Amino acid sequence: MSLWTERRGIHVDQSELLCNKGCGYYGNAAWQGLCSKCWREEYQKARQKQIQEDWAFAEKLQREEEAAYASIQPQPQPQPQPQPSLTTFSKFEEKKTNEKTRKVTTVKKFFSPSSRTAPKKENKEGKTPSPSISRQSSIETDRATRDFVDFLKSLPKPGREVHKQSRAFVEIMANKTDELYAGELSECVQDFYQNLSDRLMTHFKGSPESVERVMDQVEKYIMTRLYKSVFCHRTTDEEDEKKDLATQNRIRALHWVTIQMLCVPVDEENPEVSDNVVKAITDVIEMDSKRVPRDKLACITRCSKHIFSAIKITKDEPASADDFLPTLIYIVLKANPPRLQSNIQYITRFCNPSRLMTGEDGYYFTNLCCAVAFIEKLDAQSLNLSPEDFECYMSGQGSPRRSESEGGPSTTPAAGPSSPALAQVYQNLELLSGLGSRQERVMEGARSLQSDLISWQESVERDVQEILQKYPLEIRPPAPSAIDSDNMENDRLPPPLLPQVFAG
Numbered sequence: 426m427s428l429w430t431e432r433r434g435i436h437v438d439q440s441e442l443l444c445n446k447g448c449g450y451y452g453n454a455a456w457q458g459l460c461s462k463c464w465r466e467e468y469q470k471a472r473q474k475q476i477q478e479d480w481a482f483a484e485k486l487q488r489e490e491e492a493a494y495a496s497i498q499p500q501p502q503p504q505p506q507p508q509p510s511l512t513t514f515s516k517f518e519e520k521k522t523n524e525k526t527r528k529v530t531t532v533k534k535f536f537s538p539s540s541r542t543a544p545k546k547e548n549k550e551g552k553t554p555s556p557s558i559s560r561q562s563s564i565e566t567d568r569a570t571r572d573f574v575d576f577l578k579s580l581p582k583p584g585r586e587v588h589k590q591s592r593a594f595v596e597i598m599a600n601k602t603d604e605l606y607a608g609e610l611s612e613c614v615q616d617f618y619q620n621l622s623d624r625l626m627t628h629f630k631g632s633p634e635s636v637e638r639v640m641d642q643v644e645k646y647i648m649t650r651l652y653k654s655v656f657c658h659r660t661t662d663e664e665d666e667k668k669d670l671a672t673q674n675r676i677r678a679l680h681w682v683t684i685q686m687l688c689v690p691v692d693e694e695n696p697e698v699s700d701n702v703v704k705a706i707t708d709v710i711e712m713d714s715k716r717v718p719r720d721k722l723a724c725i726t727r728c729s730k731h732i733f734s735a736i737k738i739t740k741d742e743p744a745s746a747d748d749f750l751p752t753l754i755y756i757v758l759k760a761n762p763p764r765l766q767s768n769i770q771y772i773t774r775f776c777n778p779s780r781l782m783t784g785e786d787g788y789y790f791t792n793l794c795c796a797v798a799f800i801e802k803l804d805a806q807s808l809n810l811s812p813e814d815f816e817c818y819m820s821g822q823g824s825p826r827r828s829e830s831e832g833g834p835s836t837t838p839a840a841g842p843s844s845p846a847l848a849q850v851y852q853n854l855e856l857l858s859g860l861g862s863r864q865e866r867v868m869e870g871a872r873s874l875q876s877d878l879i880s881w882q883e884s885v886e887r888d889v890q891e892i893l894q895k896y897p898l899e900i901r902p903p904a905p906s907a908i909d910s911d912n913m914e915n916d917r918l919p920p921p922l923l924p925q926v927f928a929g
Contacts, residue, residue: 565716569649576642583629583639590621591643595650602654607661611774614647618777637779644777645717652716655775657767668766675800676761681818683825686808687751692739701738705731706760713763718776721768722786729789732756754796769794824851 573591577584594617602610622640625631631639648655657665684691693699708728715721732752736744762768772790773781781787799807805815817823 566649569646569717573642573646580639583625583631587621587625587639587643591646595647598647598651599654602651603659607655607658607774610655610658614775615778617647618644622779640777640779641719644719644775648717648775656716656771657764661770665764665767665770669764672765672797672801673761673763676758678819679758679800679803681824682755682758682803682808684755686810686825687755689752689755690740690744690748691735691752691755695738698735698738701731701735702756702759705729705735705756709756709760709762712768718772719780719786721772722776722780722790725789725793726786728756729753729785729792750792750795750799753792754799757793757796757800765797769797824854 574588577588580587598610598613601613605613618640621643622636625636625639626633684693691698691702693702705728708724708731712721712724715724729749732749733744736748736752740748757765781790805812808815810818814823818825
């Protein structure tokens with residue numbers, strides 16, 4: 426315990442988790458340290474500035490085009506013929522005006538009775554509904570729809586209105602997913618959340634708690650239906666995939682990082698603590714299997730609570746924020762969650778902003794983003810290692826436990842608990858190393874035996890040749906003899922039978 430209190434390699438002030446503008450909400454690295462509210466305000470300002478700059482640039486091009494067109498026209502015929510360029514500028518002006526007011530009209534048409542009936546007429550006339558709507562819904566989508574309808578039945582007046590607006594929004598978004606960018610889809614979803622929440626608060630006089638419950642169900646219904654279209658959107662698919670692979674490879678390369686290096690106050694030799702660590706790893710991995718941003722946040726929250734439980738059992742006192750972040754980093758390194766960056770971006774883009782700005786869900790999600798950022802920038806100084814040892818471990822040429830077993834300079838703290846699983850891994854590595862040296866000795870003996878056999882065979886052949894040359898083999902024909910000449914007992918045989926003649 427003294428080691429964990431003496432050296433604290435990772436420390437994040439709680440003020441660093443809040444919005445950079447000082448509004449009091451939790452910030453996010455994906456929003457440049459701002460909360461969702463301040464980020465949207467900054468985004469709108471930057472967008473308006475970009476529109477004005479484009480407008481000024483278009484006017485400049487228009488003046489240059491008019492001047493160039495006037496210079497090539499003959500002087501006696503001053504006919505007003507710059508009509509095509511004026512038409513072009515008017516079209517550009519109309520396009521920019523439409524783009525400037527697109528967000529307002531897109532949101533307003535969800536609440537306008539006339540606009541809600543327009544898409545139905547177009548579908549009836551064209552009879553070409555979107556493939557994402559006409560295809561057979563999955564079991565999870567059907568379950569989410571039934572749950573949404575059952576929940577709205579318990580509401581008085583706003584239930585029917587919420588269902589109509591949510592269904593119309595899903596149909597419109599399903600037709601627009603291939604046309605809009607991921608940022609524009611996120612903006613539309615966030616605008617719908619904000620306007621529907623404001624409408625429930627003002628027109629239906631709902632309490633903040635009841636509005637929050639309704640918005641949770643709305644998010645579940647909408648994002649379950651749109652999940653396949655917006656998760657890893659085609660406009661960001663390659664970028665998100667590259668980030669996911671880079672993060673996974675980075676975590677794999679850091680497999681050697683131990684609890685002691687991160688100053689994690691967790692004793693994995695305690696069965697209860699080890700059980701909480703395993704549950705935390707399972708929860709953060711399970712995040713990828715969820716469709717709704719709120720469900721993904723719930724996985725992060727459960728993981729964080731298991732971490733706090735493990736720290737409390739180990740230290741026998743409530744855990745602090747300084748203990749939580751290093752342990753969360755260790756859990757992420759152990760779990761290596763699939764598509765981690767894509768899930769973070771999905772939550773950032775499509776989650777109800779009130780959950781990310783306040784509450785325990787927002788706090789734990791902000792810490793997860795900090796943990797991922799720390800892993801990406803992890804270096805020798807963060808782990809109190811020398812640059813040489815850090816590069817050696819990253820390249821796989823050495824490991825901290827092997828350096829200690831070989832009597833080299835210890836790069837990890839001598840005290841503190843170690844993981845039983847990690848100890849078993851190092852034990853297996855030592856056994857494999859011993860088996861490798863034994864196999865090398867056996868192979869060396871086999872090669873020596875093979876050489877001795879070859880030299881013995883050559884020496885025998887030389888000896889045989891020398892004897893044959895010294896005593897050549899002579900083959901003599903045998904002398905002719907009687908058949909019974911070799912029989913020494915012929916004298917004891919009776920005389921041969923003589924033929925006898927009988928007279929007739």
